[in-house]
Amino acid sequence: xxxxxxxxxxxxxxxxxxxxxxxxxxxxxxxxxxxxxxxxxxxxxxxxxxxxxxxxxxxxxxxxxxxxxxxxxxxxxxxxxxxxxxxxxxxxxxxxxxxxxxxxxxxxxxxxxxxxxxxxxxxxxxxxxxxxxxxxxxxxxxxxxxxxxxxxxxxxxxxxxxxxxxxxxxxxxxxxxxxxxxxxxxxxxxxxxxxxxxxxxxxxxxxxxxxxxxxxxxxxxxxxxxxxxxxxxxxxxxxxxxxxxxxxxxxxxxxxxxxxxxxxxxxxxxxxxxxxxxxxxxxxxxxxxxxxxxxxxxxxxxxxxxxxxxxx
Numbered sequence: 001x002x003x004x005x006x007x008x009x010x011x012x013x014x015x016x017x018x019x020x021x022x023x024x025x026x027x028x029x030x031x032x033x034x035x036x037x038x039x040x041x042x043x044x045x046x047x048x049x050x051x052x053x054x055x056x057x058x059x060x061x062x063x064x065x066x067x068x069x070x071x072x073x074x075x076x077x078x079x080x081x082x083x084x085x086x087x088x089x090x091x092x093x094x095x096x097x098x099x100x101x102x103x104x105x106x107x108x109x110x111x112x113x114x115x116x117x118x119x120x121x122x123x124x125x126x127x128x129x130x131x132x133x134x135x136x137x138x139x140x141x142x143x144x145x146x147x148x149x150x151x152x153x154x155x156x157x158x159x160x161x162x163x164x165x166x167x168x169x170x171x172x173x174x175x176x177x178x179x180x181x182x183x184x185x186x187x188x189x190x191x192x193x194x195x196x197x198x199x200x201x202x203x204x205x206x207x208x209x210x211x212x213x214x215x216x217x218x219x220x221x222x223x224x225x226x227x228x229x230x231x232x233x234x235x236x237x238x239x240x241x242x243x244x245x246x247x248x249x250x251x252x253x254x255x256x257x258x259x260x261x262x263x264x265x266x267x268x269x270x271x272x273x274x275x276x277x278x279x280x281x282x283x284x285x286x287x288x289x290x291x292x293x294x295x296x297x298x299x300x301x302x303x304x305x306x307x308x309x310x311x312x
Contacts, residue, residue, distance in 0.1 A: 090118030
């Protein structure tokens with residue numbers, strides 16, 4: 001029984017139990033709520049595990065979830081200090097829920113990861129402002145999926161987004177799905193290593209978007225462009241030239257249905273692509289590099305481990 005009261009032992013055991021319950025298809029968080037009832041030691045560890053990564057799913061069946069979370073961390077700064085990441089998924093949104101999210105983020109002093117899928121267009125300023133002030137962010141994912149019935153409004157203009165990135169000096173992973181509008185701006189985010197970009201056929205043109213990002217994140221190692229209409233070689237050229245020495249993963253994984261007959265040879269980027277010495281993963285189509293260039297690379301892809309090449 002003494003082992004049940006040992007904090008070090010409990011700290012090792014409970015995460016393993018949680019992982020096992022999850023593998024069995026059970027809700028690991030529900031299990032942890034039960035573990036918390038064993039004794040004070042288990043309560044301490046359970047809280048730490050439960051609040052480390054917070055998942056908030058907002059839907060018509062879960063109204064009030066965001067507000068309840070805000071009330072909890074407002075009343076207990078200790079619980080707020082345990083939170084390292086927040087994952088906000090909105091099936092639908094009503095007035096007040098986006099501002100509650102902004103309030104929650106402001107109350108989490110040790111937050112390093114934020115994933116937001118959906119926001120209300122009438123409450124963007126507070127959310128954009130609090131994200132800008134979250135200077136410890138290492139991971140940021142923004143997507144309009146699940147926005148309110150009023151439709152999708154970008155969270156940032158490009159200039160405001162890049163201005164915010166001045167403060168995100170620890171950022172290492174950025175996934176952005178049309179959450180920003182285009183503009184020109186230059187600054188530096190030296191630790192950013194992964195960029196995943198999604199956009200829709202109906203979104204504004206992103207000419208200059210990648211070029212600006214290549215200036216603020218000059219040592220990017222992973223670039224993923226997917227689920228989107230294909231970009232021309234002209235749009236990709238400057239950014240890929242800047243990132244060529246450091247890229248280890250490049251995915252030009254565009255929606256195949258958007259390729260058209262006029263997407264022709266001028267989009268080939270053979271010279272740049274074979275000048276990426278650190279590349280380990282490459283996913284793209286023959287629209288961007290000719291088969292003959294792959295064959296004649298002569299060791300240019302010396303570190304390549306994964307190649308997915310679409311001949312369409």
